Amino acid sequence: MSSAGIVPSSSVHFAILWAAALLVPRERRAEWLAEWRAELWYASKKCGQELAPRLGGRWYITAFCLGSFKDALWLRRNAPPSEERATLHLESPRQCIAFLAALAALSMAITFLLWLGNRDLISLADLYHQVLIAFPCFLVYPSPILLAITSLSLGEFPAHSRLRAWRGRLRRGTFFLGKVALVMLMVFCGLLIGAYNVLPSILMILLFFGMFGGYPFALRWALNDQRGRCPVCLHLLTQPVSLGARSRCFLGLNGTGLMCPKGHGLLHLPESPTSWFGTQRWLGLDSSCRDLS
Amino acid sequence: MAGEVKLSHTAAMILQALSAGHIYGFSVMEVTGLPSGTVYPAMRRLERDRLILSQWEKQSIADAEGRPPRKYYKLTSSGRTTLEASRRRYPLLAKLLPAEEVETA
Numbered sequence: 530m531s532s533a534g535i536v537p538s539s540s541v542h543f544a545i546l547w548a549a550a551l552l553v554p555r556e557r558r559a560e561w562l563a564e565w566r567a568e569l570w571y572a573s574k575k576c577g578q579e580l581a582p583r584l585g586g587r588w589y590i591t592a593f594c595l596g597s598f599k600d601a602l603w604l605r606r607n608a609p610p611s612e613e614r615a616t617l618h619l620e621s622p623r624q625c626i627a628f629l630a631a632l633a634a635l636s637m638a639i640t641f642l643l644w645l646g647n648r649d650l651i652s653l654a655d656l657y658h659q660v661l662i663a664f665p666c667f668l669v670y671p672s673p674i675l676l677a678i679t680s681l682s683l684g685e686f687p688a689h690s691r692l693r694a695w696r697g698r699l700r701r702g703t704f705f706l707g708k709v710a711l712v713m714l715m716v717f718c719g720l721l722i723g724a725y726n727v728l729p730s731i732l733m734i735l736l737f738f739g740m741f742g743g744y745p746f747a748l749r750w751a752l753n754d755q756r757g758r759c760p761v762c763l764h765l766l767t768q769p770v771s772l773g774a775r776s777r778c779f780l781g782l783n784g785t786g787l788m789c790p791k792g793h794g795l796l797h798l799p800e801s802p803t804s805w806f807g808t809q810r811w812l813g814l815d816s817s818c819r820d821l822s
Numbered sequence: 823m824a825g826e827v828k829l830s831h832t833a834a835m836i837l838q839a840l841s842a843g844h845i846y847g848f849s850v851m852e853v854t855g856l857p858s859g860t861v862y863p864a865m866r867r868l869e870r871d872r873l874i875l876s877q878w879e880k881q882s883i884a885d886a887e888g889r890p891p892r893k894y895y896k897l898t899s900s901g902r903t904t905l906e907a908s909r910r911r912y913p914l915l916a917k918l919l920p921a922e923e924v925e926t927a
Contacts, residue, residue, distance in 0.1 A: 567890040568848045568858075575848070593851075596858025603863035607870065 542569055545594040552601035554608040561604065565597050620790070622704050622763035625754070629711040636718040644721075674745040679752055684796070684809040686760065697760065704763055705755050712747045759789035759796075760811055766796050775800065782806060832856065834908035836864050837897065838919045840874060841905055845894040853919060865895060873901035 546565050553561045572593050619625040675681070683705075757766055766787035773783035784799040784806075794813040799806045829837065839850045851861045868874045874895045884891035897905065909915050
């Protein structure tokens with residue numbers, strides 16, 4: 530679908546279409562862009578002729594191009610799920626920690642490079658001093674926000690479960706603290722970048738508020754991720770199924786059931802907490818049930 | 823029961839415009855006065871619901887005229903049935919956009 534002839538449009542209009550095209554699913558992007566470019570050609574031609582005085586000429590074309598974002602978003606929302614779509618594979622605890630560690634290393638590298646460029650303004654001692662003061666505050670301040678946006682409970686386990694053994698607890702605790710530490714490190718590096726005015730002022734303010742606002746939400750992600758994992762192998766739970774009915778929540782469980790991909794057990798999540806089912810509950814399965822997964 | 827599909831006034835206007843021979847997205851915009859951000863997603867929806875079909879015109883035709891090839895839309899049989907039902911629902915539709923063949927692919 531190559532466009533022929535001289536296209537009477539500016540590069541700004543093409544840039545708008547290219548930007549919108551990024552929202553379109555990859556498999557439909559080329560055709561979508563060809564259609565919009567062809568339509569732009571006609572719209573520009575028409576505008577150059579009789580429409581220019583009536584519709585505002587160039588601005589009309591710009592508005593026409595901006596409409597492509599709504600079209601692209603519609604396609605994005607309504608596209609059938611593609612098997613080729615890239616997804617993050619964080620199912621196993623190792624993959625999760627490796628991914629977070631890579632992000633943390635990247636943010637540290639960016640912070641260090643930016644600091645290197647501003648060495649004259651910020652001394653190493655100054656940086657160390659700031660970190661020493663800021664870090665304890667950084668540990669304390671999100672607690673009230675975190676309490677407001679999520680529950681701190683990690684769920685209930687059966688009383689005589691092997692999950693209560695210290696080794697299992699240590700493993701789960703290490704994994705959770707590792708996630709929290711890496712998330713904190715990333716946010717802290719972002720804050721350092723902003724706090725030392727390395728970026729232009731408006732961007733710095735945005736970054737600052739983004740980080741302070743984003744930090745409790747990052748911790749909430751860490752908690753939710755932990756709750757959505759098998760307490761035995763720490764793999765993400767799969768195969769969610771809806772259980773019960775909302776109108777019968779006093780008679781039986783109304784919520785979601787998830788399964789460990791390695792068959793260690795089932796997790797029951799209540800849709801709305803009740804006095805008899807206040808938080809998620811783990812049901813361990815013995816080895817005879819492994820074939821079910 | 824395609825005939826019982828109820829369309830919004832905007833979608834019905836687009837169908838009517840296509841039926842009147844305005845077979846390109848920009849032509850539909852011009853004749854209905856709707857913005858591009860409304861017309862194109864609406865046409866995708868209509869296409870998804872199999873009320874219209876899209877097709878690219880031949881490259882050779884476009885090359886001969888020194889312009890890029892365009893994608894044109896036409897009504898399917900269920901689209902025509904739905905349009906008939908919409909005309910009964912919105913009696914002014916036919917008066918707003920009188921049916922006449924103005925463009926051909």
